[in-house]
Amino acid sequence: MxxxxxxxxxxxxxxxxxxxxxxxxxxxxxxxxxxxxxxxxxxxxxxxxxxxxxxxxxxxxxxxxxxxxxxxxxxxxxxxxxxxxxxxxxxxxxxxxxxxxxxxxxxxxxxxxxxxxxxxxxxxxxxxxxxxxxxxxxxxxxxxxxxxxxxxxxxxxxxxxxxxxxxxxxxxxxxxxxTYSVPPHVTASTGMDVLSQAIEGYWSKGHQPICDACAIHAAPLVFKYLPIAVAEPDNAEARQKMCEASVIAGLAFTLPKTTSSHACSFPLTNIHGIAHGEACGLTLDWFARINADAQHGRVQEFARAIGFEDVGAMADAIHELKAKVGLRTGLKDLGLSAEQIDDLVRISRHPNLYNNPVEITDEMLRDMYEHLAATD
Structure with missing residues (x-):
């Protein structure tokens, strides 16, 4: 390597x-x-x-x-x-x-x-x-x-x-x-961006050991402290730990670059006005399941390293975290048409998508967006 x-x-x-x-x-x-x-x-x-x-x-x-x-x-x-x-x-x-x-x-x-x-x-x-x-x-x-x-x-x-x-x-x-004056929804959205950066930096095709170590440090901090920072904006420990997670996740993804969730976030933000971090988190658990067995088991190793039994359990925890901090878990309220879903699929073919460890096809993207379009 x-x-x-x-x-x-x-x-x-x-x-x-x-x-x-x-x-x-x-x-x-x-x-x-x-x-x-x-x-x-x-x-x-x-x-x-x-x-x-x-x-x-x-x-x-x-x-x-x-x-x-x-x-x-x-x-x-x-x-x-x-x-x-x-x-x-x-x-x-x-x-x-x-x-x-x-x-x-x-x-x-x-x-x-x-x-x-x-x-x-x-x-x-x-x-x-x-x-x-x-x-x-x-x-x-x-x-x-x-x-x-x-x-x-x-x-x-x-x-x-x-x-x-x-x-x-x-x-x-x-x-x-x-960060104390940041509104709860912004705290939640930017915190989900931190988690996406850490996880995507780890499974990116460009992964490397120092950035891997940063990802493993940052991700558990988000799972533990983001709900506290959202619920208790003046909680000094939660704010400090989220800042720690943020800067270290930045180190985790800068060189490897982000992947599928970030690629899909761009049309979700540009077309439908969903905040960037919230848009990243919307697809993160879905791609975790797709990437579960990629890279000769590295993604499973990551899930275990941050305290989960396997990637499935980590994906469940991502979904639960989104719900707990008031972020989207679906797109049903947008009433997306078939044409709008086609647009999302097309525009999601962003260069970051090709950093994903598993090749993402249009059919995979369409399945995901159709699922999200039917989900609250």
Missing amino acids: LWDYQQPVAIRFGNGRVREIKDVAAEMGLTEGGLLVSERLFAKNGTAERIVKDSEGAISEIFSEFSPNPDVTEVDKAAALIREKNLKFVVAMGGGSAMDLAKSAASIALTNDSIADYHGTGKAMPQEHLPIIAVPTTAGTGSEVTCVSVLTNRALGKKAPIVSDGFFPSVAIIDPEL
């Missing part, structure tokens, strides 16, 4: 560490010219302004005019601001949307191009980029330690990841206190 491992992101983990942004920037020689990419919530509630004030002049601009599942046009606007103000580094504070936009903008700003030129086109991203300090506010995407930026081109109806080594943040600051 041949494999490589790379993790260039310095990680700072712990309560209150968001106050270290100024110190981190200074250590990189960055005392001015910072852009804070922040979700609208933090711009409205004063958190973004506090971060700017605490930076003591290092951060001078805020960009928050972007949507969930950020559009390529929004990346271009952030890049234009960087060029106009001659900014020197980017702080990404928020969930996956803030991270995805910040990564792409920090690279594309050093060109005269549109990010659309690189989105789903196969054109390689330029490697030069501004330094990024990533500050996640959800226990979910793991984007603070990955080289992936997932963007949407609404004009073309396309959502796809861009992968570039230039997207790795320089430093990730994981402060569990920032």
Whole structure:
């Protein structure tokens, strides 16, 4: 077996560490010219302004005019601001949307191009980029330690990841206190994304031992602590453990890449507006059963390693977890037509699908979607 491992992101983990942004920037020689990419919530509630004030002049601009599942046009606007103000580094504070936009903008700003030129086109991203300090506010995407930026081109109806080594943040600051205000449904959805990343990273065709170990560490934390974090938003232990699971799941899937559940999540989100993590979890137990005996028993070994008798028991637990935290277990309420199911099958043939250890046919996808369409 041949494999490589790379993790260039310095990680700072712990309560209150968001106050270290100024110190981190200074250590990189960055005392001015910072852009804070922040979700609208933090711009409205004063958190973004506090971060700017605490930076003591290092951060001078805020960009928050972007949507969930950020559009390529929004990346271009952030890049234009960087060029106009001659900014020197980017702080990404928020969930996956803030991270995805910040990564792409920090690279594309050093060109005269549109990010659309690189989105789903196969054109390689330029490697030069501004330094990024990533500050996640959800226990979910793991984007603070990955080289992936997932963007949407609404004009073309396309959502796809861009992968570039230039997207790795320089430093990730994981402060569990920032997750306390996250609403229960967002906590549940992003937590299910963590579980999907860990499991898919393990069974991906690109699996390797260090990432496997991270997956085995992260997955049990989600099963144990996600229901507590949803039910008790101020539970310090649950919030900290979910943040731990999130960053370690990010390490688990960055190099192997995700697989079938993530491939299917893209049309479920783009067409039907289902939150990304919830969309991933919707099919995760189904694919667990499909992949149960793949890779000479590795998937069964994974299920046992995280405390289950076998993959069937793990799949049952995934289904029970979704129900317990209030996430979808079916699509019956959408009243999907045969034509809509055909669309889901067609658009699920995303490159991530080919990382799955078992070949997924259109017939398998159709069986799954027809089952989900008849299930509450």
